[in-house]
Amino acid sequence: MTNKLVFFGGGNMAEAIFSKLKNNPAFKIEIIQNNNERAQELSHNYPEFQIWQTLDSTLDKNDILIIAVKPQHAKEAINAIKEKIKDCIIISVMAGIPSQTIINWTGNERVIRTMPNTPASLGLGATAIYCPELVTDQEKAIIYSIFEAIGIIYPAKDESFVDKVLPVTSSTVAFIYYFIEGFINHAVEKYGFTATDARNLVNQTVMGSSAMITSNPNIAIEELRARVTSKKGTTEQGILTFETNGLHDIIAQAMDNCYNRALEMAKEFN
Ligand SMILES: NC(=O)C1=CN([C@@H]2O[C@H](COP(=O)(O)OP(=O)(O)OC[C@H]3O[C@@H](n4cnc5c(N)ncnc54)[C@H](OP(=O)(O)O)[C@@H]3O)[C@@H](O)[C@H]2O)C=CC1
Numbered sequence: 496m497t498n499k500l501v502f503f504g505g506g507n508m509a510e511a512i513f514s515k516l517k518n519n520p521a522f523k524i525e526i527i528q529n530n531n532e533r534a535q536e537l538s539h540n541y542p543e544f545q546i547w548q549t550l551d552s553t554l555d556k557n558d559i560l561i562i563a564v565k566p567q568h569a570k571e572a573i574n575a576i577k578e579k580i581k582d583c584i585i586i587s588v589m590a591g592i593p594s595q596t597i598i599n600w601t602g603n604e605r606v607i608r609t610m611p612n613t614p615a616s617l618g619l620g621a622t623a624i625y626c627p628e629l630v631t632d633q634e635k636a637i638i639y640s641i642f643e644a645i646g647i648i649y650p651a652k653d654e655s656f657v658d659k660v661l662p663v664t665s666s667t668v669a670f671i672y673y674f675i676e677g678f679i680n681h682a683v684e685k686y687g688f689t690a691t692d693a694r695n696l697v698n699q700t701v702m703g704s705s706a707m708i709t710s711n712p713n714i715a716i717e718e719l720r721a722r723v724t725s726k727k728g729t730t731e732q733g734i735l736t737f738e739t740n741g742l743h744d745i746i747a748q749a750m751d752n753c754y755n756r757a758l759e760m761a762k763e764f765n
Pocket residue numbers: 503504505506507508509527528529530533548562563564565566568572588589590610611612613665666
């Protein structure tokens with residue numbers, strides 16, 4: 496069976512998902528993108544999808560709407576289409592907006608909260624999904640299949656975990672880039688590597704380190720680290736610098752501020 500999958504907002508996160516679904520026969524994809532320039536770019540890059548600037552038709556019970564607009568635009572954007580999305584399945588990828596708020600805006604109770612991340616475009620995504628009880632097992636299987644097609648899923652036991660994964664998976668993509676930028680910039684500025692060489696070397700190291708974790712599920716990450724850290728060697732001095740300056744405390748603070756912002760957004764954009 497083919498399901499109609501309509502993306503409301505065709506920006507970065509939506510594209511990370513639909514780019515990976517484009518050859519998937521299970522879904523007939525349509526994109527609502529109000530910005531004309533972006534709509535044209537999407538039409539050019541994805542001739543297999545239908546691109547609209549507004550939602551003209553009413554969605555049916557089995558159709559799926561993925562809401563992928565920014566949280567601050569959501570209320571107004573959804574209000575403009577609410578009469579057409581009363582019966583469909585609604586999946587939100589928006590940070591911070593609780594499902595009850597979306598129910599209040601739409602009058603539709605079949606609202607699923609998810610939190611994906613951009614590596615979805617490579618099939619390497621990680622998506623937390625919270626389905627309320629009124630979603631049937633059959634519907635749940637379809638919803639899970641969308642996100643399984645773009646990576647791993649984490650079925651959240653309650654909705655709070657959709658916000659709690661923000662500093663674990665979704666925002667973390669940017670946190671990791673920020674960390675990587677630090678290594679690259681200093682390699683260029685202090686040690687004279689070209690920007691390209693530094694990028695390639697650091698990136699290969701990040702990929703290799705990550706692959707070591709994946710290939711050694713029974714070895715603690717601390718142990719993998721210990722195998723690099725020779726007593727009185729070079730790595731030890733670097734780790735000591737991180738420890739002395741409380742890097743793990745800084746990471747914890749960044750995670751808490753990220754999560755707290757989601758809670759704040761729930762109040763700000765209701
Ligand atoms: N980026 C990420 O890594 C992640 C994002 N998210 C969530 O995904 C959502 C989208 O984020 P992101 O993709 O980064 O943001 P973008 O700004 O890239 O995407 C939003 C898109 O929606 C369009 N849009 C706005 N209003 C309407 C409307 N009324 N009708 C149709 N299209 C509209 C915007 O057009 P225009 O440019 O003209 O405003 C834009 O193209 C957010 O809610 C965010 O919380 C979740 C996980 C990760």
